Amino acid sequence: MPEGSILSDDFIRELINVGEVDIVVGVPTHNDARTVGQVVQAVRAGLLKYFPRERTAIVNADGGSRDHTQDLIRAASISDLNVASNVHALRTLHSISTQYPGGQSSGAALHTILAAADLLQAKACAVVSPDSTSLDPEWVERLLRPLLRDGKDLILPVYRRHKFDGLLIRNLVYPMTRAVYGCPVREPYPADYAFSASLGSQLLAQDIWTQEQGRTGTELWMALTAIVNRCKLAQAFLGTKARKEDAPADLVKAMRETAGTIFLSLDSYYSAWSSPREPLEAPCIGCQPTVSLEPTRLNRKRLYDMFKFGVSELEPVFFSILSTATHEELKRLAGMSEDDFSYSADLWARTVYEFAGAYHKAVIGRDHVVQALVPLFRGRAFTFLTENRDTSAEQVENNLDALCQSFEREKPHLLEQWAERK
Amino acid sequence: MWKNFIGEMARTMDEMLTNFARFLPRFLEMLALVVIGWLIAFVLRALLRSILKLTRFDKLSEHTGAAPLLRGAALPSPTEILSRFVFWVAWLGFILVGINTLGIAGLEENITDFFGFLPRLFAALFILFFGLLAASFFSRAVLIRGVNAELPSPRLISWAVRTMIILFVASMAFEELRIGSHTVIVAFALTFGALMLGLALAFGLGGRDLARRYLERRFAREQGAEQESREREDELSPL
Numbered sequence: 139m140p141e142g143s144i145l146s147d148d149f150i151r152e153l154i155n156v157g158e159v160d161i162v163v164g165v166p167t168h169n170d171a172r173t174v175g176q177v178v179q180a181v182r183a184g185l186l187k188y189f190p191r192e193r194t195a196i197v198n199a200d201g202g203s204r205d206h207t208q209d210l211i212r213a214a215s216i217s218d219l220n221v222a223s224n225v226h227a228l229r230t231l232h233s234i235s236t237q238y239p240g241g242q243s244s245g246a247a248l249h250t251i252l253a254a255a256d257l258l259q260a261k262a263c264a265v266v267s268p269d270s271t272s273l274d275p276e277w278v279e280r281l282l283r284p285l286l287r288d289g290k291d292l293i294l295p296v297y298r299r300h301k302f303d304g305l306l307i308r309n310l311v312y313p314m315t316r317a318v319y320g321c322p323v324r325e326p327y328p329a330d331y332a333f334s335a336s337l338g339s340q341l342l343a344q345d346i347w348t349q350e351q352g353r354t355g356t357e358l359w360m361a362l363t364a365i366v367n368r369c370k371l372a373q374a375f376l377g378t379k380a381r382k383e384d385a386p387a388d389l390v391k392a393m394r395e396t397a398g399t400i401f402l403s404l405d406s407y408y409s410a411w412s413s414p415r416e417p418l419e420a421p422c423i424g425c426q427p428t429v430s431l432e433p434t435r436l437n438r439k440r441l442y443d444m445f446k447f448g449v450s451e452l453e454p455v456f457f458s459i460l461s462t463a464t465h466e467e468l469k470r471l472a473g474m475s476e477d478d479f480s481y482s483a484d485l486w487a488r489t490v491y492e493f494a495g496a497y498h499k500a501v502i503g504r505d506h507v508v509q510a511l512v513p514l515f516r517g518r519a520f521t522f523l524t525e526n527r528d529t530s531a532e533q534v535e536n537n538l539d540a541l542c543q544s545f546e547r548e549k550p551h552l553l554e555q556w557a558e559r560k
Numbered sequence: 561m562w563k564n565f566i567g568e569m570a571r572t573m574d575e576m577l578t579n580f581a582r583f584l585p586r587f588l589e590m591l592a593l594v595v596i597g598w599l600i601a602f603v604l605r606a607l608l609r610s611i612l613k614l615t616r617f618d619k620l621s622e623h624t625g626a627a628p629l630l631r632g633a634a635l636p637s638p639t640e641i642l643s644r645f646v647f648w649v650a651w652l653g654f655i656l657v658g659i660n661t662l663g664i665a666g667l668e669e670n671i672t673d674f675f676g677f678l679p680r681l682f683a684a685l686f687i688l689f690f691g692l693l694a695a696s697f698f699s700r701a702v703l704i705r706g707v708n709a710e711l712p713s714p715r716l717i718s719w720a721v722r723t724m725i726i727l728f729v730a731s732m733a734f735e736e737l738r739i740g741s742h743t744v745i746v747a748f749a750l751t752f753g754a755l756m757l758g759l760a761l762a763f764g765l766g767g768r769d770l771a772r773r774y775l776e777r778r779f780a781r782e783q784g785a786e787q788e789s790r791e792r793e794d795e796l797s798p799l
Contacts, residue, residue, distance in 0.1 A: 303797050306799060327799065387710070392799050393798075451703065451715055455704065458622075506700055508706045
């Protein structure tokens with residue numbers, strides 16, 4: 139059994155005591171004592187309010203917290219709940235916790251939750267981020283209801299975010315998922331999402347858990363797997379996503395989790411994206427405008443400087459990765475003044491596709507290919523910030539749409555990268 | 561007297577003929593070995609060339625930096641060089657075995673030495689190839705990490721790493737070949753020591769502030785949290 143390796147004997151005993159359930163809500167944690175209490179309370183309130191008749195369990199997969207995160211989850215019992223006065227539990231709500239082996243890893247946490255949900259024979263499973271402090275009980279309903287009522291397989295979130303938040307998602311993950319796999323999901327790398335038992339089983343059966351995509355970027359891999367397998371997808375509008383104050387801005391790590399995972403998926407799912415297919419619909423439930431425009435202070439100059447520095451210093455690396463035309467174009471860009479600088483959407487799409495090709499052909503170490511994209515992304519981020527500095531939410535959406543169209547237009551260039559090998 | 565002369569001549573001729581008759585089969589044996597050796601070496605070269613092409617050895621050599629080096633010196637591709645090298649080593653081996661069959665005194669010891677040297681030669685080449693591969697990999701890793709971490713002069717650091725590894729690998733290869741091994745080791749130790757001393761001085765005197773900031777960030781994270789958050793107010797949230 140695939141779950142045998144990740145679940146400890148004690149945890150299996152706990153799961154057996156819980157018995158069969160209808161809904162599992164997974165909470166992956168690692169030193170999240172500051173926020174996890176609030177999140178779990180909101181989840182339980184949501185379960186009691188919207189799913190009072192379903193058998194439910196909250197499953198915490200912890201990566202070795204030292205701040206009593208697990209105690210907080212275990213200690214929160216049903217009687218502690220202080221929610222709307224007319225809400226009462228009709229069934230027991232279990233809240234159990236385990237530490238998965240091998241240290242903190244989002245993939246291992248998801249693997250644990252999947253294995254637990256499989257063992258509990260849950261019909262639907264939601265996963266919520268422990269730092270989603272803006273999570274309210276309605277999120278639970280919006281994520282789980284389409285699975286149970288409409289037979290959907292995967293519910294991805296749509297947040298209202300600042301126009302400059304999630305730049306890597308906006309400039310790479312979303313356009314590439316839309317252009318290459320033909321599915322316009324706004325958050326293909328979700329923090330809060332839900333999936334059906336059948337999709338969970340599919341993923342659990344995949345031989346990925348000892349590989350890169352089973353350790354990091356697993357949520358993105360799951361979304362791409364669902365798209366490739368033509369599962370029934372939907373998006374649920376969850377409102378504003380609170381920005382974590384001390385969120386690590388490690389761009390290299392983020393690039394590995396996103397670009398690394400997508401590049402890897404292109405190898406595994408070549409037949410799915412190389413031939414023309416009907417676009418896969420992912421209707422958005424309760425969608426509202428997704429871009430907010432509060433003023434924010436960002437250092438654009440630094441992005442510009444880092445792009446220039448990267449292009450000049452990494453020249454021998456780009457020589458192995460990029461075509462001569464693209465490389466020359468980037469060098470020309472690096473010579474431009476800050477005012478004239480513009481990393482166009484078409485050039486960015488071509489750059490990303492050539493990096494995907496280099497990753498596929500392993501012209502240098504694959505991790506090096508992904509890391510080398512970071513300085514170029516900074517250049518693109520600079521242009522994105524400049525283009526959208528004084529624009530309305532609608533204009534931001536239009537620019538984003540234009541970027542996606544560039545990725546779609548340049549898709550033959552991606553296919554060429556694969557054809558070159560043959 | 562005349563009779564004696566004729567007798568001596570006849571005996572000499574007889575001895576010559578006997579020696580020639582004894583030498584001829586050995587010579588033919590040598591020729592056969594040379595021809596068979598050439599054939600075997602030819603087959604080996606063709607076989608190795610196919611295997612290397614199949615395993616994209618040239619591509620791998622490109623990563624090690626060996627291929628650009630050869631291109632710069634107007635030499636053939638690494639696949640071609642290695643195939644030719646194996647051809648010549650194999651054929652030379654057969655030629656030497658052939659010469660050995662002639663039974664020429666003094667040559668036997670040299671031939672034994674040559675065959676004793678071959679495994680060391682292959683080991684040295686093996687060390688050199690994988691050493692170059694490691695040098696290329698680590699120098700590139702340092703370069704990319706350096707650029708992404710905004711370190712000053714990442715290319716210089718990357719070059720230093722590459723040079724150090726190549727020096728280390730070369731000293732190992734020479735040690736294996738037993739060519740001036742002491743000199744090479746001493747030279748390596750001197751270079752390495754000088755570089756480390758230079759770095760220690762540079763970082764010790766020039767990078768005190770940098771080291772202090774790093775240590776503070778590393779070990780006094782909580783105290784520095786406030787300052788860190790101030791530093792990060794311009795950071796982007798990528799995800």
